[in-house]
Amino acid sequence: MPYLSILLAFVAFCFGSMKVQELFAAESVVVYSGRAERLIKPVLDHFQKTTGTTVQLLTAGSTELVNRLRAEKTRTPADVFITNEAGALELARSLHLLQPITLPEVATTIPKPFRAPDNSWIGLSGRMWIIVYNTKMVDPSTIHSLLDMATPTWKGKLAIPTANSEYLQAGASMILAAKGKQISNEFLQGIRDNAGNEVYGKNRQIVDAVAKGKVEVGIVNHYYIFRHLANDPKAPIAPLITDQDEGGMGAIMNVAGVGLTAHAKHLTAANQLITFLMSPTGQEMFAHLNKEYPVNPKVKTAPELPPASSFRPSSIPLTRLAELRDPIIQEIQRLGLR
């Protein structure tokens, strides 16, 4: 029957295309990535070119990838897991999906608050959740803390992200960890009331609203401000890093990072890739692609950013993000943020 032969040919094709490369590519490393491909591919390409190790990349949502790792158990093809936020990495660790990275460079290049206690994952670049203000309307010296955004002064003048923004969730978690439940709840209620209708699904829109003077201030991830300025250098906006006073909680920072999977099949290649990502070249490429801060203090930040030495990030360990995630989501829903 011709149908049968077509079917057989098809079967052969499927096997051929998928399995062969796996069998013959000895020097390869499989990466699961929750970071936008555009922000990670150039780094991996560079690694592939300089070392000759093939990188196989699978991009999807961070949480979906944790689910996938969990479902695949010991059979996972993944060696390395990269995400945009420490919460997902810590979650993977707590589910025993990661194993400690034993490279000696970890201790010397990655500051302690930005890696797992057992070094199962390490942060690579920092993204700050900060204030963007309209330079024509706001005197930045009047703002000292992110918590000020919740005071009645800013009623009707503030733009915030929607309740399901993971950055809002992570930011509120950090405040909860640093200041306790009462203050974090007051903060959430305050920004809810001050923002009113000015709640946006996209960071880009918040920056846009501030630039147009629709609102005076907004809370966003810092790189969106620089992305806007790159397109429109004359826009009247500027970033404001707060909470720098003695004893203050420090600026809220989350990291994009990398973890070594518990059942990695290509340990050598995986370690080679992680070593590269920690190296000055690797960190610089990784961070600069999205105008983030390299976690290694010795690596230069992108010239348009305020220098890393000019501020102090919060000292709350990022590992707490995973455990605070559920409580904070419930609190955000209870308080009726939109």
Added chain:
Amino acid sequence: MARQARLTPLSLMGVAIAALLTFPLAYVTYSAFTGDLSQASNLWNTRLPELLTNTISLALGVSLATLTLGISTAWIITRYQFWGRAFWDWGFVLPLAIPSFVLAYVYTYLLDRAGPVEHIWQWLTNSDVHIPSPYSFTGALVVMTLNTFPYVYLLARAAFQNFNLSFEEAAQATGATRWETFWRVSLPLIRPALVASMFLVVLYVVSDFGAVSLLRFQTFTYAIYQQITGRFDYQSAALLSLLLVSFALVFLFAERWFRKQSRFYQTSGRVRTATPKPCSIIRGLTINLFFMMIFMAAFGLPVFLLIQWTIAAWANGEVGTSFGTYIGNSVFLSAAAATAALALGTPLAYLASRIPSKLHVACLQGAYIGYVLPGPVAALALLMLFTDMIPILYGTVFVLILAYLIHYLPAGLQAMESALQQVHPNLEEAARNLGAKGIRTFMQVTFPLVRKGFFAAWLLMFLLCMKELPATLLLRPIGFDTLAVRIWLEASEELYQLAAPPALLIVILTIPAVFLLSKKNWQAG
């Protein structure tokens, strides 16, 4: 001659296929009831009333809206002759080429705070008033309606085209007004087509993720999505999915029952179908204006924006070069899945329509469940099943094709069944009496007669597979990206302009399928 339902090899095959298709459901059921049920019962107490209300009201709202749009456009096109009719005839099918998540994305851009529509509104009214948020019932209603009314249009148009005018004339001869004739004669007569289209629309509304998750409207599917992406809670997701499946089953049985009640073969004798009447210039203009509004909202404007964004991305030199591979992957997967679905669907549809024993009908019903079992939940179930039981196939395109097949076979099955039902069993009996064997009868008598219907089914499944996202994201082999996946990858991190080129490519690539689909005279039930 009534034939006994025996366990023939063909029935066994049907059972095997049904088992394959309901495999994920079995796994989901298992996961739903193993382990700690406290989280789930919490969900039950707190979320269920809201989810139920939202899901049902969205399904009802979209049904009403698509019926109104679909019937009115189909009626005008089959009854009136006006300038531009040839274009509208197939133009209304074009919205099927746009994936729901792309349409939802475009609408969040358009209707969002400080978005273009709000700007225009504020400029026009010279005020500071906000327009209703797209993240609401209204937003979901608009996007879903614009995305699905072509199903109603297609089926209603076919029904109106094959409509025997004598019935209407009889009504009018006995003194009924035109309006009364329409409501009491024309509409009831095309009821099977309407029910079949409602089947597609309602099941689409309750199972689609793209629109509700982007518009954050709390329906069952969105809650399920949140359970497995936000909270890692597969058990609750599984439980909610089961609820959704039972909801859909009730609907399925209702539809079956209805179809049984209203099955009719074309009466013999002369059939006079309606010829479009010429109409005045004013009326022609009004029709064109009305049609233009619908068309722009459902297709013109979204595609215009996609083109604009693509050009902007192009000008910035941000459009990649490997689109050939993505196109190849998308087309290969969708064609393979549609073909496999046709092959597996044929025995099921044939058995149920020719020997409608309880077993055969149950097999067919089982196959329909895949349509409502939420994509990500089914995909995760397949993932776990394959890694545990057939690891050699895991990570190949097989798993992905199986996922497509399970999810979209029902959409094609509907058309296949209708096509088979219109072949009178007498013809097959005759062939058999002349000594032809089962397979030969099917290939030489039945298949040529249902070819067009089957081709339509293939096209529909191909179209749906091209637009599939959640299962592809989860099950695709490493390094194997499709166009839909590219859209998702670029749209994360708010790089929305870069998501436009692959979205535009999906639309362009599916337009031929959509066009063919619109040319086919769809027969329902």
